[in-house]
Amino acid sequence: MTFDELRHGFGGEIVEAGAAEYDAAGKTPFRVGKPAGVLRPQSVADVQAVVRFAADTGLPLAVRGGGHAFAGFGTNDGGVVLDLSELADVELLEAGRVRIGGGATWGQVADALAPHGLAISSGDTRSVGVGGLTLSGGIGWKVRKYGLALDQLVAAEVVTADSDVLQTSADEHPELFWGLRGGGGNFGVVTAFEFAAHETTQVFHGKLAFPATEALEVLQGWAEYLRTAPAELTAIANFANPFLGGPNAPVEIQLTFDGDDAAAAAAAIDPIRSLGTVIADDVALMPYAGVLVEGQTPPPGIQLVTRSAFAEKESVSEVLRILAETGTTAGSPIISVRSVGGAVARVAADATAYPYRQAELMFVTTTIGPPPVIAAARFGLDALWERLAPHSTGAYANFLASATEADVAAVYPAQTYHRLAALKHDYDPGNLFRGNHNVPPQQLPSAE
Numbered sequence: 551m552t553f554d555e556l557r558h559g560f561g562g563e564i565v566e567a568g569a570a571e572y573d574a575a576g577k578t579p580f581r582v583g584k585p586a587g588v589l590r591p592q593s594v595a596d597v598q599a600v601v602r603f604a605a606d607t608g609l610p611l612a613v614r615g616g617g618h619a620f621a622g623f624g625t626n627d628g629g630v631v632l633d634l635s636e637l638a639d640v641e642l643l644e645a646g647r648v649r650i651g652g653g654a655t656w657g658q659v660a661d662a663l664a665p666h667g668l669a670i671s672s673g674d675t676r677s678v679g680v681g682g683l684t685l686s687g688g689i690g691w692k693v694r695k696y697g698l699a700l701d702q703l704v705a706a707e708v709v710t711a712d713s714d715v716l717q718t719s720a721d722e723h724p725e726l727f728w729g730l731r732g733g734g735g736n737f738g739v740v741t742a743f744e745f746a747a748h749e750t751t752q753v754f755h756g757k758l759a760f761p762a763t764e765a766l767e768v769l770q771g772w773a774e775y776l777r778t779a780p781a782e783l784t785a786i787a788n789f790a791n792p793f794l795g796g797p798n799a800p801v802e803i804q805l806t807f808d809g810d811d812a813a814a815a816a817a818a819i820d821p822i823r824s825l826g827t828v829i830a831d832d833v834a835l836m837p838y839a840g841v842l843v844e845g846q847t848p849p850p851g852i853q854l855v856t857r858s859a860f861a862e863k864e865s866v867s868e869v870l871r872i873l874a875e876t877g878t879t880a881g882s883p884i885i886s887v888r889s890v891g892g893a894v895a896r897v898a899a900d901a902t903a904y905p906y907r908q909a910e911l912m913f914v915t916t917t918i919g920p921p922p923v924i925a926a927a928r929f930g931l932d933a934l935w936e937r938l939a940p941h942s943t944g945a946y947a948n949f950l951a952s953a954t955e956a957d958v959a960a961v962y963p964a965q966t967y968h969r970l971a972a973l974k975h976d977y978d979p980g981n982l983f984r985g986n987h988n989v990p991p992q993q994l995p996s997a998e
């Protein structure tokens with residue numbers, strides 16, 4: 551089959567090499583791709599046609615939601631890119647349910663829900679896709695109160711590898727619905743997500759900055775306080791940012807208090823203010839949609855390498871000690887530590903395919919620069935992660951710039967991995983959907 555043949559009956563756009571728009575259509579913020587074609591379906595039937603086309607031609611398939619995967623999953627070389635950006639409707643159903651097209655971004659969702667006083671806890675950035683973020687987790691500004699984005703998912707419409715359209719939920723194809731909540735893009739193209747939204751008021755949001763010299767005490771005190779802090783409070787500690795002074799950069803605790811009661815917000819935030827010398831404080835009341843920032847695309851030639859892991863209670867202190875020490879030395883990567891816990895921890899580890907429910911923190915290192923800078927930083931970065939390894943748990947798929955077998959093994963502990971592999975065997979035995987943290991299909995040994 552050729553693109554010209556696919557064009558018959560295909561309602562969307564097909565961008566091939568040579569088209570004026572090709573270079574822009576082929577790339578994502580983190581990867582310059584040279585696909586054979588970028589296909590932009592307008593309907594579920596179009597998505598089915600593209601899945602059939604990829605299966606028939608054997609061309610590699612990249613499914614693109616918001617295109618923000620650090621590993622560049624949203625494009626490829628020589629294959630087909632299924633760009634879902636035209637399927638971005640946000641439709642309010644009854645009882646706070648929201649149906650969202652598989653290619654919508656969280657900015658589109660926040661804008662559509664704001665006039666109704668509703669929100670879905672998602673991430674921190676407008677341009678990030680609902681698809682990728684939800685299918686692997688979703689750690690956002692209301693995570694301690696409402697859980698991960700995937701915890702708010704109640705149903706999903708999926709085009710599977712044999713181009714069937716399945717409605718999935720706790721009642722329909724429940725095992726597939728389990729795998730979609732954490733198993734990434736392994737199981738098909740989600741053409742629509744249905745979430746349970748919650749009512750939202752304005753929220754308190756902003757940054758408290760402390761001097762780098764106080765990093766260790768502030769981080770340790772912050773992590774300790776989070777164990778008893780109200781679930782309305784979610785916070786991220788960022789430090790060692792080279793654009794703010796590298797080893798001398800302030801420790802910034804960026805936070806959201808989910809509510810508009812000033813006294814309750816102050817009671818929740820003041821214990822963090824008292825952890826050290828506050829050198830900047832811009833916490834203010836704002837609409838929830840205003841909390842999400844625009845994503846920044848690295849300039850051409852600049853690479854960005856992210857690595858991530860979780861810290862459970864017994865390791866928090868040692869992980870923070872290593873990170874604080876590293877952050878105040880020259881050449882440190884940017885370090886970001888996110889609070890999880892709260893509602894995330896109240897879900898059983900095997901209830902979804904996101905396993906690290908008991909983690910208190912998720913931390914990320916980010917190295918930015920042209921390829922020689924990235925190469926030069928590699929040794930120090932490997933050494934840091936070797937020091938962290940005995941104390942850290944797993945990895946968070948959404949903050950990994952690579953997709954090696956070791957990465958996949960870190961994202962999915964053995965039990966989750968085997969269950970996903972068996973599910974993959976049932977729904978995608980030919981591994982059509984492999985442009986992701988791939989779990990290849992595996993038949994479960996028979997019970998006999």
Ligand SMILES: Cc1cc2nc3c(=O)[nH]c(=O)nc-3n(C[C@H](O)[C@H](O)[C@H](O)COP(=O)(O)OP(=O)(O)OC[C@H]3O[C@@H](n4cnc5c(N)ncnc54)[C@H](O)[C@@H]3O)c2cc1C
Pocket residue numbers: 578612613614615616617618619620622623624634652653672673674675677678679680681682683684685687688689690734735738739740741845846948949985986987
């Ligand atoms: C600036 C920035 C800020 C971020 N902030 C946060 C944050 O606050 N919290 C957080 O948890 N993560 C965050 N992330 C990480 C983010 O969750 C991941 O990068 C995620 O993969 C992005 O999803 P996407 O749809 O934009 O990406 P894509 O590259 O389009 O997709 C990622 C993966 O999901 C698959 N996929 C996407 N949509 C679908 C679909 N509809 N059906 C089937 N498969 C699909 C793709 O095939 C690919 O494998 C951030 C990333 C960036 C770059």
